[in-house]
Amino acid sequence: MRGAALLAGIAGIAFAATAGSAPDRPAAAASLALKREVAQLRRERDLSAGKAFYLRLDAGRQRLTLMLQGVTLDDYATSGLEWGVPEVLFIDRRPAAGWDTEAISQGRLDPERQRDRLEVVAPAPAVGEPEHPAGATPSPPPAPKSAEEAYSVPSPYRIVFAEGISLEVRAKGDGRRNRSLPRRLADAAELRLADLGSALGIGSKDRIRLRVTLEAEDAASLYRSLPPDVGLTLVGLTPR
Amino acid sequence: MSSGATTPAGTPPAGTPPAAAALAHATAALARAALQGVLARLAAAWARRRVRWAAAALALVVLALAGTGWDFEAVAPRVAVGAAVKPASREAKHLLSERERLHAALRRGVPRGPWIVIDQTHNRLRLMRGDQTLVEAPCSAGSGMVLKEGARGRVWVFDTPRGRFEVLSKSENPVWKKPDWAFVEEGEPIPKDPADRLEYGSLGEYALYFGNGYMIHGTLYERLLGRPVSHGCIRLGRDPLREVYRAAPLGTPVYIY
Numbered sequence: 052m053r054g055a056a057l058l059a060g061i062a063g064i065a066f067a068a069t070a071g072s073a074p075d076r077p078a079a080a081a082s083l084a085l086k087r088e089v090a091q092l093r094r095e096r097d098l099s100a101g102k103a104f105y106l107r108l109d110a111g112r113q114r115l116t117l118m119l120q121g122v123t124l125d126d127y128a129t130s131g132l133e134w135g136v137p138e139v140l141f142i143d144r145r146p147a148a149g150w151d152t153e154a155i156s157q158g159r160l161d162p163e164r165q166r167d168r169l170e171v172v173a174p175a176p177a178v179g180e181p182e183h184p185a186g187a188t189p190s191p192p193p194a195p196k197s198a199e200e201a202y203s204v205p206s207p208y209r210i211v212f213a214e215g216i217s218l219e220v221r222a223k224g225d226g227r228r229n230r231s232l233p234r235r236l237a238d239a240a241e242l243r244l245a246d247l248g249s250a251l252g253i254g255s256k257d258r259i260r261l262r263v264t265l266e267a268e269d270a271a272s273l274y275r276s277l278p279p280d281v282g283l284t285l286v287g288l289t290p291r
Numbered sequence: 292m293s294s295g296a297t298t299p300a301g302t303p304p305a306g307t308p309p310a311a312a313a314l315a316h317a318t319a320a321l322a323r324a325a326l327q328g329v330l331a332r333l334a335a336a337w338a339r340r341r342v343r344w345a346a347a348a349l350a351l352v353v354l355a356l357a358g359t360g361w362d363f364e365a366v367a368p369r370v371a372v373g374a375a376v377k378p379a380s381r382e383a384k385h386l387l388s389e390r391e392r393l394h395a396a397l398r399r400g401v402p403r404g405p406w407i408v409i410d411q412t413h414n415r416l417r418l419m420r421g422d423q424t425l426v427e428a429p430c431s432a433g434s435g436m437v438l439k440e441g442a443r444g445r446v447w448v449f450d451t452p453r454g455r456f457e458v459l460s461k462s463e464n465p466v467w468k469k470p471d472w473a474f475v476e477e478g479e480p481i482p483k484d485p486a487d488r489l490e491y492g493s494l495g496e497y498a499l500y501f502g503n504g505y506m507i508h509g510t511l512y513e514r515l516l517g518r519p520v521s522h523g524c525i526r527l528g529r530d531p532l533r534e535v536y537r538a539a540p541l542g543t544p545v546y547i548y
Binding site: 082086095099134135139140198276 | 387
């Protein structure tokens, strides 16, 4: 009899506690989300006040934007936004809350974009001679390759930031066709090994990875034109 | 009842020729013997401690690899929250006003008048006003070529700079004051008289100077527009250059990436 009364009392207290906190819960969550939003805006304001280029990844609008000092330079539609953490022996390593509102800087492409520079050694100046013999015109230098001809684009590729955050960009559609089959196989093997290594903390300091899919043309365009040392600001991510 | 076509395992069915039956029998016996041999060897190996350790280590490695990698999940976009926050709370009030202030600061960064964006990788120039594109045209940015001077060892790299610049001055029918590299590249002696450096007509009708010797100007080689062929300046076709020249006053921001 005494046990039943005790149980009823505990149940009553639990009910009262639940009923009392229920209305506050959405307000507390909203307040937390507002704090995050303000922190993100502060980050964005800091980036826009600097001289470095930065990417703005908006999860809500599904856009990836290249920006400089608050001005949109290029804008891409994204899909399939995911984020991941390394898992070692089935145990994942989740970051502390608020990682997405911290400074994310010095992003560099991986694999790196190779630029073949034409090197020319100037001819010795001809003294006392006419610029060009009569009737002869100097042959024009060969036209340099366009961006599409100069760079082959891997898919996926990553933009790796100094803070251990990386953005993996995948191409939708036929984004891989501009690389030969052996090159793609090598890319895939390299990627798997790098994934394993970064999960184990060997060589790479990756701790959080974001993954987006862009149209093949957009993914290629971003790879070819991404300035060095870009920052990143994340908008509208839901904490895990 | 079945028809009686089934036979005990290993026994050839009735009607099989004797030679074939013998062969099948021998094959089955050989397979059994081989399997027994392998099992016996495995059992013998397992009895050794070293083999047991190796097998256990291999199993652990396989398990570790299977459970090591990256774990991804889809991102659900966060919903707007402003309305749900109690405005009565002092902290909420502070946060809401801070949010407004930050939004305003970010809006202030966007130019009010026209601005120019140049994608030097794809050799495209856009003249913008707000979100509207007024002019979009192919251009030619720096070739990235490296020029080495044999005698004095000077090196020039023909890159277009990246960043934010401003139109600092504008001129019609600009005259090019050729720098040293222009003579070195052609294998000509560098003139002592500054007047010998002046070249007329090669920069087109207009030039918009944005600092450090860099300009947006016209070109004699319009067929090469869309390719990186310049020495760092931005070359533009005649018609878009005319529009940009008219629409972009001094102080117009130029963003090059």
